[in-house]
Amino acid sequence: MIRLSEPFVASIAHSLNLAQIPCVLWGHYLLVLHGIPSGVGSIDFIVPDDLLADGLKILSQLKGLAPCPGGKHCPSRSADRYTPPPAVHVHVEASEVRVGLYPQADVLWFLPPLDGSLVCPKKSQLSRYFVLASDDNVLPPWRPGRGSGVFKEGGDKVVALKCHVMLEALMRTYARDEGASVGGFGASTIVYVEKFVDNDGFLDLKSMKHLNCTTCAAQRVASSV
Known part of the structure; x- marks a missing residue:
């Protein structure tokens, strides 16, 4: 399914990075990366607080993504949801999948500010908090009954949190x-x-x-x- 494929996730991260917006994988996709079996209805990233608006602008320009319809038509706005909502989001066209951005202050306030070192991620230059989604020395492989594990395609463009x-x-x-x-x-x-x-x-x-x-x-x- 292209809308949830690893290359699709990597393309979103790469587009944000090209705009000089550091981003770190979060949400259900991060769980399956670490081997936790989970349904994935969204693709989420954490970005610097002051780059949320710029990030939303980039997402809105990407092919296959559409602005949020708002109101009762958007499940992300439900008062009954059990996951913290993203600050901004768009939707994958012709699907119920959401692409959301969370400000660092909401999720990773205890870490140093996300900076430009994450824009062109290289394994040797990442701080101890992060890992590339393609790093099979840290992340688990796919196994029956577990989440998908380490990325097989495009993971060198995606920065994730270590477990x-x-x-x-x-x-x-x-x-x-x-x-x-x-x-x-x-x-x-x-x-x-x-x-x-x-x-x-x-x-x-x-x-x-x-x-x-x-x-x-x-x-x-x-x-x-």
Whole structure:
């Protein structure tokens, strides 16, 4: 399915990078990259806060993407959704797939600002927080009963969070959104990371910077499921 293919995701990241907009993969596509089985109804990226408008402009110019119709016709605007909505988004034509952008302040506020080093991503120059979607030394291969794993095409153009950073982001957003409907996404996903990533040996807990904060969040999740 071209609208969810790895080359399609890579083409979006590449278009943002050409416009000097650093972007990092997020959402359901990031989960399947790390081997977590998940339905994928959107393609999401994190960008610098001050480049959201520029990012939306680039997305709106890409072939196959259309502006959001708005109102009740857009599921991304539903008050009942259990995932935090993107700040801006467009839709893939003739499908229900959304392409969304999240500001760094909403998801990765605990990391240094996303900068130009991510625009022309090279494995040797990435900081310890990130990985190329094509890096099979870090990311799992496809396996039955798991997410799709490492990109087979175009992954050298896509920057993703390493799994321990993704987990920390999920823990922090869960703590922030606890009690709200969107908090359910963080709670369930944290459990999936343990089940499908940690148990398979692909989670580097020693690299987590803020273990005390993370442990507290994990304990709250464990007691609620």
